[in-house]
Amino acid sequence: MPKPLPFTNITTIITMDNIPAFLLNALMGGSLLALLTGPLGCLLVWRKMAFFGDALAHAALLGVALALFLQLPVTFAVMGIGAVFAIVLLALQRSDLANDTLLGILSPTALSLGIIAINLLPGVRVDLTGYLFGDILAISHADILTLAIGVAVALLILARFWTQLLAVTVARDLAVVDGYPVARLELLLLLLTAMVIAAGVQMVGVLLITALLIIPAATARAFVHTPAQMALAASGISLVAVMGGLACSYVWDIPTSPAIVAAAASLFTISRLINRS
């Protein structure tokens, strides 16, 4: 008699009553993150800033090193470094280097400096993999509380400034002539991006967080007719990717963040196929 496949057992065993606490925490954390990656990912995609997000995420590792060195909370240090790095990047974009060349230089440099800084920390043995690829299963109740507050604040800000952020994204010059506070809105968007990256680094890692921003947004396009719909749909798709990735990771015992990204990529592929037919 053939042995039953392992996952048929597991799926029947796990219900909401006996779901392992670490999995429930991961699910809650991932869902909260998904609420924010949807709209912000859309804005990044529309502004052609995918690589910018990537560079920002890589710089987050410097924030991690700083946090470990000064014994600060990682999330806030990453946000702070992210904000500084974003402003430096914006200033450098005025130079004569092409944008993708500039990001191609800064992005791996930030990552390398981050790794070096973490290795130089005296007396600390840090699990680098946890920061590169995230460790969503290690998320605690306290983390979730911080995350929930951060996500709520960010969503309120996004809702309040959505039209203005959209106006600046669609046509910056027109927004300037219309009298929108364009520089301040762009700074706001950078800070929000730094915030979502800081929130996501612990869960998905610096190397993969941009995937959770970009892939759901690109996937959502096939199903929507307005920018707001796309932002909501992207959040929904992020959510499905997080749940699907967690489930696959648990059932097949594969690394969680790559499973989430693979789930998102599968959804993207399906959306393209549906869109074509």
Added chain:
Amino acid sequence: MTEPLLSAHNIYVSLGGRDVLQDVSLALHPGEIVSLIGPNGAGKTTLLRTLLGLQAAHRGHVSRAPSLRLGYVPQKLNIDPLLPLTVQSFLQLWPGASASHIEGCLDITGAKHLATRPLQKLSGGEYQRVLLARALLNAPNLLVLDEPAQALDVHGQASLYELIGALARSTGCGVLVVSHDLHIVMRQTTRVICLHQHICCQGHPAEVERDPAYAALFGADAKAFALYQHHHDHHHG
């Protein structure tokens, strides 16, 4: 003469080490229809951007009358294909635009039927009419247009310029238009400005075409101006 709506005072702009504008001064008065011409790289777009506050002047300054209400029609928008945006929702991005106001402005430029179309799927002519409608939302007393007819065929160019001329006539609003063609300016043009890093000459089209500076700037190309004329070979419904 009335106070100018918008004026540049001895502005200098250099971009990437190149002096694009040198000591340019000009004043735009209410109701004037000004065509800005010049060879490629003459700094026409830079001058427009400086006047609009989109480009900082390294020396000199731009002043605006308190009564100035700008309507800006850019050359082309670069909107990501992944951004789902209809004409209507594009116009809604203007601060405080009501649905009826948007519909009215689209109607004026003959673009009402485009309201629910995605912005990225419009033809060149449709695009310009939508951009013009958006500029009208502000009830402008100065319309600034950057080569509005560039992507259009000859017939499309003529009818777009006719539309701009009719708008200027009916609202009394002034126009500053960068012309992509040296020899063709709007029929209603009250002043032509020849730009080549600095202002070479300016005046009524009839004066400028006799100006030695105009001949010197464009050499053999310096012919008399042709004016956009609207051919009434079709019926307006």
